[in-house]
Amino acid sequence: MVTDYLLLAARNIRRRGIRSWLTMLGIFLGIAAVVSLISLGSGLQQAVTGQFGALDADKLVIENLGAGFGPPGSTAVAKLTNHDFKLVQNTAGVELAVKRYIRPMQAVYNGVAVFGSAASLPDSPKELQLVYDFLDAEPLQGRLLEETSRGQVILGSHYLEEDHFGKPLAIGKTILIQNQEFKVAGILKRSSNFMVNHLILMPEKDLRQILRIGNEIDFIAAQVSDQNQLPSVAQRLEQAFRKDRRQKIGEEDFSIQTPQQSLSAVNTILTIINIIVSGIAAISLLIGGMGIANTMYTSILERTKEIGIMKAVGAKRRIILLIFLLESGLLGLIGGIVGVIIGLLLASGIAGIVSQAPGGIQLIMRFSWPWILAAIGFSLFLGMISGIFPAWQAAKLPPVEALRK
Amino acid sequence: MVLIELAGAEKHYQMGETLVRAIDGISLKINRGDFAAIMGPSGSGKSTALNLVGSLDLPTKGAVYLDSRNISQLDESQLAQIRGQKIGFIFQSFNLIANLTAKENVMLPLLFQGASSEERQQKAQELLQLVNLTDRMGHYPNQLSGGQQQRVAIARALANDPEIILADEPTGNLDTQAGEQVMAFLQELNRRGKTIILVTHDRNLARNHAKIIYSMKDGKIEKITKKINHKWEAVS
Numbered sequence: 001m002v003t004d005y006l007l008l009a010a011r012n013i014r015r016r017g018i019r020s021w022l023t024m025l026g027i028f029l030g031i032a033a034v035v036s037l038i039s040l041g042s043g044l045q046q047a048v049t050g051q052f053g054a055l056d057a058d059k060l061v062i063e064n065l066g067a068g069f070g071p072p073g074s075t076a077v078a079k080l081t082n083h084d085f086k087l088v089q090n091t092a093g094v095e096l097a098v099k100r101y102i103r104p105m106q107a108v109y110n111g112v113a114v115f116g117s118a119a120s121l122p123d124s125p126k127e128l129q130l131v132y133d134f135l136d137a138e139p140l141q142g143r144l145l146e147e148t149s150r151g152q153v154i155l156g157s158h159y160l161e162e163d164h165f166g167k168p169l170a171i172g173k174t175i176l177i178q179n180q181e182f183k184v185a186g187i188l189k190r191s192s193n194f195m196v197n198h199l200i201l202m203p204e205k206d207l208r209q210i211l212r213i214g215n216e217i218d219f220i221a222a223q224v225s226d227q228n229q230l231p232s233v234a235q236r237l238e239q240a241f242r243k244d245r246r247q248k249i250g251e252e253d254f255s256i257q258t259p260q261q262s263l264s265a266v267n268t269i270l271t272i273i274n275i276i277v278s279g280i281a282a283i284s285l286l287i288g289g290m291g292i293a294n295t296m297y298t299s300i301l302e303r304t305k306e307i308g309i310m311k312a313v314g315a316k317r318r319i320i321l322l323i324f325l326l327e328s329g330l331l332g333l334i335g336g337i338v339g340v341i342i343g344l345l346l347a348s349g350i351a352g353i354v355s356q357a358p359g360g361i362q363l364i365m366r367f368s369w370p371w372i373l374a375a376i377g378f379s380l381f382l383g384m385i386s387g388i389f390p391a392w393q394a395a396k397l398p399p400v401e402a403l404r405k
Numbered sequence: 406m407v408l409i410e411l412a413g414a415e416k417h418y419q420m421g422e423t424l425v426r427a428i429d430g431i432s433l434k435i436n437r438g439d440f441a442a443i444m445g446p447s448g449s450g451k452s453t454a455l456n457l458v459g460s461l462d463l464p465t466k467g468a469v470y471l472d473s474r475n476i477s478q479l480d481e482s483q484l485a486q487i488r489g490q491k492i493g494f495i496f497q498s499f500n501l502i503a504n505l506t507a508k509e510n511v512m513l514p515l516l517f518q519g520a521s522s523e524e525r526q527q528k529a530q531e532l533l534q535l536v537n538l539t540d541r542m543g544h545y546p547n548q549l550s551g552g553q554q555q556r557v558a559i560a561r562a563l564a565n566d567p568e569i570i571l572a573d574e575p576t577g578n579l580d581t582q583a584g585e586q587v588m589a590f591l592q593e594l595n596r597r598g599k600t601i602i603l604v605t606h607d608r609n610l611a612r613n614h615a616k617i618i619y620s621m622k623d624g625k626i627e628k629i630t631k632k633i634n635h636k637w638e639a640v641s
Contacts, residue, residue, distance in 0.1 A: 001519065004516055004522065005516075008516070011504065011505070011509075012504050015504035015505075016504065305500075306502055306503075308500075309500045309501075309502060310502075310513070310517070311461075311485060311488070312459075312461060312488060312494050312500070313488070313489065313494070313513055313514040313517065313561065313564075314485055314486070314488050314489020314490065314514050314517040314518060314565065315485060315489075315517045316481070316482050316485040316486070316517070317481055317482065317485070318482075319517060396481075398461070398462060398463070399461040399462075399488075400456045400461040400462040403461070403496075403500070
């Protein structure tokens with residue numbers, strides 16, 4: 001019996017052609033907005049996680065906190081010293097400590113200057129490996145530098161993808177950095193961290209020479225011998241620095257970043273992003289829901305006469321309700337499915353555009369079944385809910401009045 | 406034997422400030438197998454009277470009896486049952502459902518009575534054959550002429566084999582020839598025992614087909630004429 005009415009409802013939708021599609025437009029838009037937001041939202045989370053480059057579980061970063069805000073290497077931050085470096089090396093549990101430098105730098109090629117950041121590559125293979133691990137560095141073209149490769153640089157993917165220099169850059173070409181010639185030995189694979197994509201990696205000796213860097217250190221990267229001991233090593237480092245600098249708890253002018261710390265910072269940001277995305281999604285759904293209710297209402301009003309006819313030939317009120325409920329539910333369902341498809345296409349399109357755009361942010365679309373099913377289910381529910389009221393109103397009209405419309 | 410009775414029926418409408426007495430106290434009895442016409446100018450209340458008989462509308466005052474059952478006291482679901490089983494409607498503007506084919510329109514009343522799919526198919530085919538539309542079963546109303554649409558409506562009215570056929574100006578939107586055809590069908594149905602009530606403003610139409618004529622004016626029955634030995638005589 002219900003199957004008969006379901007077929008009747010499906011027929012009505014099909015016969016009404018473009019009008020049915022117009023009715024579903026509100027649903028499409030709402031559901032498509034939600035689905036694309038959700039898909040991009042989780043992609044955005046991933047992109048943000050990448051940007052913050054959560055540290056490996058066995059690595060620490062020690063740097064000074066400046067009087068003001070500024071990027072690493074800016075003058076706002078007081079530098080670490082060799083004394084600090086020894087302090088780190090001598091702390092129990094620290095296997096390897098590396099002096100690190102990152103400085104703003106100008107690269108010139110084909111007569112065009114581009115600003116970026118130069119980062120140091122230490123000499124010894126062990127230290128070098130630590131830095132590569134740190135950056136997750138893998139060559140896209142050419143190779144990674146080894147200890148002896150002076151006068152050579154590795155560039156982040158940023159320098160390749162954009163036609164910055166008016167002429168494509170390639171392995172083996174010579175570029176000018178602070179008026180010194182360097183040969184391009186390798187180009188890194190694109191990283192999810194956009195800082196890395198903008199880096200120029202060069203041997204530490206070259207970097208210190210061209211910038212005339214004395215004994216100061218920008219920051220210290222350290223690897224612990226046992227990653228389970230990392231929290232206690234971090235604590236020991238903190239105590240050592242406090243004692244050395246005669247600072248009380250809360251007065252520290254240095255920071256020790258552990259993976260947990262960087263993750264918790266990322267998590268806070270992710271939570272905020274989540275709330276914002278869910279909020280926008282909820283608003284879109286609400287608007288979509290209003291759209292369905294509105295179109296359903298006018299559509300049923302238009303068909304009051306049809307309801308009158310059905311009553312005249314013997315349809316009971318609950319049958320009328322059933323037919324329109326099935327019809328609006330079906331509209332919701334189809335609208336939901338089409339909306340999900342449009343939303344996914346939209347999301348992948350946006351993800352594609354963002355990932356192609358300069359800036360090197362990799363936005364990946366995430367396909368989440370529970371969300372998709374929830375969106376379709378909600379749309380079905382919304383269709384039925386918004387169909388109930390006008391259908392009930394139409395069904396309770398005396399047939400003679402319904403027929404007069 | 407009396408099949409339909411209106412007893413002091415009144416129907417009032419509120420039109421803005423004024424109360425319109427569309428039907429102002431009418432009493433009439435229609436026998437089983439009758440072919441009655443309700444005649445009168447527009448606004449005389451003839452359609453309203455028909456709607457009361459067809460349980461499409463309920464009287465403000467008075468009672469409507471169908472088979473000695475007071476239908477003005479039934480609930481919506483029981484009224485729908487009566488409309489579905491006992492009454493077939495034919496309207497001036499056909500009132501077919503535009504999204505359904507001729508055959509589906511005829512099947513609809515059967516669906517509402519819970520008939521099975523095969524039953525519906527078979528009955529609809531038979532009825533469309535009866536009104537000479539076998540070759541138009543899959544057509545939609547807008548693909549049919551007025552006369553054809555009205556014949557589909559007749560087939561639909563007959564779907565549940567009702568005792569009573571109510572026809573409200575059934576030829577009003579048709580040319581003479583198509584109108585004659587429709588009236589011939591009604592005549593034939595009456596001959597087969599259906600009770601027919603025809604609402605019309607056309608005196609000739611009423612005289613040519615009905616056996617008894619109720620003339621209405623201003624919501625009241627003005628006179629009743631009956632065909633006795635091929636002559637029309639006033640009975641009250």
